[in-house]
Amino acid sequence: MRKVTLEGPIRICDCLAILALMLMTIPSLLAGEITGTVKWQGKVPEMKPISMAADEDCQKMDRDEIPRNESLVLGTDQHMANVFVRLKSGFAEKVYVPPREPVVLDQKGCVYIPHVLGLMVDQPLKIRNSDGMLHNVKTRSRKNRPFNLGMTKNKLETTRTFTKAEHMITFKCNVHSWMTAYIGVISHPFFDVTERDGKFSITGLDPGTYELEAWHERLGTQTRTVTIAGDESVQVDFTYTRPQKK
Ligand SMILES: [Cu+2]
Incomplete structure (x- = not known):
């Protein structure tokens, strides 16, 4: 068995490394967070199945049921999916390093999955075509250069990045009018998108006062x-309801 000793210069190096690790870890352990849920209040409107009659290949895909209109997606207890929650102000104005891992936007079952997503400036967005059929990705953006990209059965994946913060960029498919996705490109990591449980969590926050949107x-x-x-978790819940008729 190899004998490990902690003597001489190695020992000092080890101590310094442990100290450095502690200094890096302590601030994040002491960081605060904002968590909460988003719920729909009131009568639940009936969301109709998407009409995919314009493309027989989409309509006859093997699945349990045709997806419903995605402009309101609720889970159990009327929790709301597809709500983009972010810090709008109060965070340190500095350059935040984006993750290297891409965020994936898939074209699957003739819808975009997910319908709403977020990523950081310069973080890769992998646009996938799991359907293996013709789709077209057209972005509507003002701060970033828009693109219009045909994705044929021979182009199943491509990657794009966005150099400027923009909230939100609309993605549409020219082939299938119902296909829409919304992408938030954010300059910092303090954002989240709810799924059907309506939950969001924004972590790693220094003490301070923030505007949450x-x-x-x-x-x-x-x-x-x-x-x-300080190192506390503050709960903030949002409620949406049917807009009042004017
Ligand atoms: Cu399409």
């Missing part, structure tokens, strides 16, 4: 002012 494609934005005093 929830965004929904049809129902608009809501903001809250949230103060984090």
Whole structure:
């Protein structure tokens, strides 16, 4: 068996390395977070199945049921999916390093999956065509250069990055009019998108006062002012309801 000793210069190096690791870890352990849920309040509207009659290949795909209109997606207890929650102000104005791992936007079953997603400036977005049939990705953006990309059965994957923060960029398919996705490109890592459980979590926050915003494609934005005093978890819940008729 190899004998390991901690004597002489190695020991000092080890101590310094452990100290450095502790210094890097302690701030994140002491960081605060904002968590919460987003719920729909009131009568649940009936969301009709998407009409895919324009493309027989989409319509006859093997699946349990045709997806429903995605402009309101609820889970159990009326929790809302596809709400983009982000810090709008209060965070340190600095350059945040984006993750190297790509975020994936898939074209599967003739819909975009996910319908709403977020990524950081310069983080790769992998656009996948799991359907292996003709789709077209056209972006509607003002700050980043728009693109219009045919994805044939021979082009199943491509990667793009966005150099500027933009909230939100609309993705549409020219072949299938119902296919829409919304992408938030954010300059910092403090954002989340709800799934059907309606939950969001924004972590790694220094003490301070923040403006927190929830965004929904049809129902608009809501903001809250949230103060984090230290290593605490502050709960903030959002509620959306049917807009009042004017
Ligand atoms: Cu398409």
